[in-house]
Amino acid sequence: xxxxxxxxxxxxxxxxxxxxxxxxxxxxxxxxxxxxxxxxxxxxxxxxxxxxxxxxxxxxxxxxxxxxxxxxxxxxxxxxxxxxxxxxxxxxxxxxxxxxxxxxxxxxxxxxxxxxxxxxxxxxxxxxxxxxxxxxxxxxxxxxxxxxxxxxxxxxxxxxxxxxxxxxxxxxxxxxxxxxxxxxxxxxxxxxxxxxxxxxxxxxxxxxxxxxxxxxxxxxxxxxxxxxxxxxxxxxxxxxxxxxxxxxxxxxxxxxxxxxxxxxxxx
Numbered sequence: 001x002x003x004x005x006x007x008x009x010x011x012x013x014x015x016x017x018x019x020x021x022x023x024x025x026x027x028x029x030x031x032x033x034x035x036x037x038x039x040x041x042x043x044x045x046x047x048x049x050x051x052x053x054x055x056x057x058x059x060x061x062x063x064x065x066x067x068x069x070x071x072x073x074x075x076x077x078x079x080x081x082x083x084x085x086x087x088x089x090x091x092x093x094x095x096x097x098x099x100x101x102x103x104x105x106x107x108x109x110x111x112x113x114x115x116x117x118x119x120x121x122x123x124x125x126x127x128x129x130x131x132x133x134x135x136x137x138x139x140x141x142x143x144x145x146x147x148x149x150x151x152x153x154x155x156x157x158x159x160x161x162x163x164x165x166x167x168x169x170x171x172x173x174x175x176x177x178x179x180x181x182x183x184x185x186x187x188x189x190x191x192x193x194x195x196x197x198x199x200x201x202x203x204x205x206x207x208x209x210x211x212x213x214x215x216x217x218x219x220x221x222x223x224x225x226x227x228x229x230x231x232x233x234x235x236x237x238x239x240x241x242x243x244x245x246x247x248x249x250x251x252x253x254x255x256x257x258x259x260x261x262x263x264x265x266x267x
Contacts, residue, residue, distance in 0.1 A: 031261055033201045033233050034240050034253045036159075036167040037209055038265060040199065041224060043126055044154060045217045046091065047135065051102060051119060052186045053092045054082045064089035065098070080104040088125070093222045100124035111148065111181075113141035133157030137175075148177045152195075161202070169199030173211075180219065189219035193227070207233040221247035223265055 058067050070079040081103050088099030100123040108115035119135040133156045140149040152173040160166040173195030180189035192214040200206050208231070215227030225247055229240045236256040243250060253261040 029201070029203065029205060030231075030233060030236065030238050030255055031253065031263070032203065033205065033207045034231060034238060034251075034261075035263060036201045037169075037197065037199065037207070037229065037231060038240060038251060038263070039129075039159060040154075040157065040167065040169050040197070041215065041229075042265060043129070043131060043159065044135065044157075045224060046093075046096065046126065046222075047102065047119065047131070048137075049093075049186065049219065050091050050098065051082065051104065054102075055080060055104075056186060074109075076109075077105060077107045080106065084124075086123075095222060096126050098124075098126060110137070110139060113139050115139040128162045130160040131158075132160070140174075143176060148181055150175045150177075152193075154197075165202040167200060167202050169197050171195060171197035171199075185219075187219045191217045193217065201233075205233060207231055212239075215242065216245065218247070223247065223249060 054065055054067050058069075058073070065082050065084045068081045068083070081101055083101045084098045086099060088097045090096065091098050100121065102124060103120050103122060104117060106115070106117045110117060115138070117137045121131050121133070124131045133154060135157070136153045136155070138151045138153075140151055143149045152171075152175050154169060154171045154173075156168070156170065158166055158168045173193050176192045178190050178192050180186070193216075194211050194214050196211070197209040198206070199209070210230050211227060212230045213226075213228040215224050215229070217224050224242045226245045227242050231238050231240060238256055239254045241252045241254070243252075249265045251263050251265065253263060255261065
């Protein structure tokens with residue numbers, strides 16, 4: 001991996017999750033909350049991935065996106081603009097249509113303790129979902145195991161869907177690069193993510209969420225492949241399990257009454 005960081009934004013890249021199977025006792029509000037949270041985490045991770053790859057390639061892998069630096073690379077602080085244009089182009093996984101701009105301010109190479117990267121958005125869309133807010137990464141140095149650790153915050157994030165509904169969230173996560181730090185590509189990176197989230201679902205209902213088993217995001221897979229989140233809404237607790245490491249679109253929601261719902265994450 002180069003000195004720019006991938007992840008992911010545990011995004012905060014997830015397109016709307018679709019119900020695959022359920023039973024009559026399922027609580028639609030709990031299902032919606034889990035879908036919105038999963039979407040937030042997935043979108044967040046996808047945004048971090050496309051940012052890293054665009055910076056790594058400096059726009060040299062085609063005409064879209066264009067990457068513009070305010071100063072030559074290596075001059076800090078710097079502002080980097082990643083522009084997918086008004087019509088957009090497919091992201092690195094070839095599945096999401098990205099439109100608009102990601103604007104980045106960066107204080108140093110991201111493999112420098114204390115370095116900070118802040119992302120904001122200008123008319124930015126993932127497929128037909130508008131993304132707003134601010135995402136920040138701060139390098140904490142290496143942890144006790146020798147892996148690079150980053151604090152990842154999401155502030156006033158908002159996803160607006162084509163029907164006008166929207167979800168919001170703020171989170172503070174710790175992302176640890178457990179594999180891939182010594183290679184020049186982001187594709188072999190593996191991140192472990194922990195932390196908590198506060199947000200509202202598309203019906204305006206507040207929820208909180210805590211990662212109880214680290215989420216795993218691999219650079220070569222579109223989705224989060226492992227980990228568990230505990231979600232609380234209106235005093236009821238459910239858990240969202242992303243599986244055992246398989247690169248697939250499935251996650252399992254266990255509701256407070258013990259019922260299980262399998263959801264399929266939208267491409």
